[in-house]
Amino acid sequence: MARRIGQTETGGERAVRMGTVALFWVFVILSVYPMVWLVLSSFKTSSEMFGSAWALPKAWRWQNYGAAWDYGVSQYLISSVIVTVVSTALIVVLAAAAAYALVALKLRGKTLLYLAILGGSILPPEVALLPLFRTVSALGIYNTYWALIIPYVAFGLPFTTFLIRAYMVKIPLELAEAAKMDGAGPFWTFWNVYLPLSRPILASAALISAMRVWNEFIFALTFVESESVKTVTIGMMSFANALRGDWAVLMAGLVISVLPILAVFLVLQRQFIGGLTQGAVK
């Protein structure tokens, strides 16, 4: 229903179009301005920040960023990168393996096994939080990266398996059968046929998992306590408490903590949105 180019437009239609576009620009400002304000404020002094919310900084204070970095943001970032990379790799590999078995191998009770994996997606983390806290303590991994990685993998698997399975179903089974005829085992077929063919969905799945792990909150709040293990989401809360009053430096810290995901998102926007829309899950 796109309007043809050259098709004449009446005055009324033109007014509707202009009005709509104008309205949408208002929405854009509502959506984006808080973030613009964040970035502008991070270059100001704290008094300037609240005194003149709409103005550009009088002088661009890059030292806010240095101060935020020295306050420990760098350590939080390192923790977040480690936890995110390890969790994402495990989630994608395990989910791909499970999806492959569900799609291409002979299994008894396939539907039941699939439901056993998928069912995990309806359980909110809150429901398991208290017992998980005790499990994590009992395993002796409380306050380590593993206290985050293992629950992230477990809770990330259902959605990711669903996503990858939906893609692998479309790979012709004949390929697996042909490989079997040639004497290839299931591991060979998984590694050399299914994984390479699923590359686009693996990329989307990795992106979505990474974004979720990076942003995860309640486990990170509960299962670690040392500043050296805290991820960015929780670290920023200690950071904010330590900085009460020095708002501009806090804003600089917030910007730093967003930059990695923002960069990844802007580069890989298409794959990210593509994966999300196939899964339709927050």
Next chain:
Amino acid sequence: MKASLLSRYAPYLFLFPSLLLLVAFVYAPALENMVYSLFSWSSVRTEQRFVGLDNYRELFANPVFWRALVNNVLYAVISIMFQVIVALVIAAVLVGGIIGPRQRTLFRTAFFLPSILPVTVVGLLWQLIYQPTIGLIDQVLYSTGLQGLSHVWLGEEATVMISVIMVSQWQWTGYMIVLFMVSIQAIPDDLYEALKMEGANRIQQFFHITVPGVRESTLILAIITIFGAFKVFDIVWVMTAGGPNNASEVLGTHMYRSAFRNDVSGYAAAVATVIFLITLAIGAVQIRLQRQD
């Protein structure tokens, strides 16, 4: 012999790690939680005393619990308004051809952007935006002569919940717009062309083609939205931690505070079980509705 044994069990080897992790770290804790809810215990007292349904009795007699539940319902209702109804309309306009493709991409990215931000960043940023007098909102109100509308947004019981809920709408409406855009784009163009031939205007097209065309995805997105509203924890914890005076308490924060601040673990487990039952009911409704199609 060995090879055939391996090939018979190989399929299960692919599933084993996933199932093990799910059982140990998702299902077992969820079940344990229900058991915990029947005991009175805390991390200080190691002794656990079986109390039956006492924790639930206490819960239903606690006004804070009801406050939290009502706040979750409010969260769900407002989220449906913005993230389903408003998002659908905006998505339909974006796809509908009034706005050119270049601008459409720009708008889409701009709307989507807040959803990639970590919740701590969003929460802390909006805390500052909501600051009385000096925050962005009050500055706008003062500069437009509307200072009468100013509030201590996060400090007054009357405004705190709605203020937090609106931050969620700010963050997630754009995300839902993008999901709706994809599902509207999947509707065949000739359906619109046919209706246009009959002289239907854009609003009629929206109600006669777009809405029925995205019925199924709307249902799923609505369920996800409600689901999210009942398990919300993070944004509330960052912005208000449920305060002032429990005015912005939701079930998630009520559970968390009971478990890790007030150290009444059995009670906290009962709250978590209620959250679980609610999400289960939502899931059941979803399955029922999908079966009817």
